[in-house]
Amino acid sequence: MSRLVVASIGPASSVQDGGRLGAQRYGLTVSGAMDRLSLAAANTLVGNEPFAAAIEIGPFGASFTAREGAVRLGIAGAPRNADVAGHPVAMDTSITLKDGETLTLGFARGGAFTYLAIEGAIKGEPVFGSLAVNARAGLGSPYPRPLQAGDAFTVDAASGASELRIELPKPAAGPIRVLLGPQDDEFDEANKALFLDSEWKISATSDRMGYRLEGPAIKHLHGHNIVSDGTVNGSIQVPGNGAPIALMMDRGTSGGYPKIATVITADIGRLAQTSAGTAFHFKAVSMAEAQDEARKFAQAIRSLPDRLRSSDTVALNIAALSDANVAGYAVSAVDAGTWQVTAEP
């Protein structure tokens, strides 16, 4: 066994997995990764199940040190500068830290959450099948709270497998797609149009419970109190002040505000990775389209292993890029694929 020690970490970083299913009827919310595709990509890089528990790193920087042996890691999600002892590490690749080596990750450059998967996965005591941190309910393993410097994971010793990169499908661009409802009839046509036609920004006060949306006030038809009913990931509720809140993975399981629309499954991770202050729009789609996209999204996750490539060529390119850095060229490349193109004119 080896250990992975959290040398430094910012707030909003915690162990997350595919979520805690089956206890919403008792008021226990699902939690789990904010961006499931990136969690699955990080896990796939090191041969884990797609929704195995990994470290969800919030927007700030973090560093991790291998102790008592080597540790193999997979990194995916919001892009950031990463290096081991001054050597750059590309996003969407696996890397093996030798005993004593430290992986340093900078601030997220676009997006919010980066996933660090550990070969053999994080070990702990599952509750309702999940290690995901739900700080309010005191759940999560090995730490039932956000991570802090000094925390350490007992992990499998690195297998020595050759390093891989993963060629992810190009992320969808454009508006965040929603299905209207379940309470769209609590709003008149003008206010539904206002919701769909306006430019929105995510407030800096957002968290894993909900993303507060900044834009025009949406008015209700019959007031803002409904009898509480169930919520889902991506429910967009409109409280009394008219400022919508998109409910995320740590949401309450029930809520008493009308829900004008619901983000489609395929776009929840994209919404989660929209930085505070970035302008975006919503777009209403049909049930048929939303379910078709949900099936494609599930298929994209199932087929991630087919997207693994040897990272040898990238390693060479990283060396070239290091030279470029030394020579004073600005390097803005974000992922392994782009770097490769850059290095092969």
Next chain:
Amino acid sequence: MAATLSPPRLLPSGDSAVTVEFSRTIDDIANQRVLALDKALAASPIKGIAETVPTYRSLLVHYDPGLIGFDALGDELLALASQPLRPATKARRWRVPVAYGGEHGIDLEDVAKTLGTTPDDIVARHSGGDYKVAMIGFTPGWSYLSGLDKFLHMSRRQSPRLLTPAGTISIGGVQAGIQCLAAPSGWHLLGRTPVRTYQLHRNPTFLTEPGDRVTFFAIDHKTFEEMDRAAEAGEIVAEQVDA
């Protein structure tokens, strides 16, 4: 009876859940139909359903659109929901101890004043009630109860408290509640129970189920302390009886 039951509304909650809505208001018949549909789905599961969440007036059904589509699921849910309500089967009943008033129920005096009666009368009416767990939600174990004495119906506090203690027994609007974890609340706090409706590492983790019956009985503050220690050590401390 079956002919008088109107079909529920199927409201899409995104691409992977549907809200089966029986009523827009708090209504005991609607809640019975919610729990009946929930029970029917537990007895004969429909392929693709992941989990169900009963609330006062609707059943939220989470499903996998890779296994069943909205229309096919909707048809099956409507067929099940149209079946006549059977006479209530035996439900579990919990007798829940409550330390009323004082530091454990800081709103008891004010509630009595507002309703023009004595704190003892409020305790008698609250503990004399016959309640049903209509839903569990908001935070783990928070049990929403129907069956509150009409005399005790009163609007919620103007400004919610940011933190109310674990085990709070409170009333709000037409509802009564058993709160498990410390949480914000705009309800009126009548007392505290040592009973944990949610406790990790205890079997069962969750004590109450939607549909369970609940009655309360008063305990003094010394008994509360004793039971609280026992509960912390994993005892259930609520009495279970067959209804």
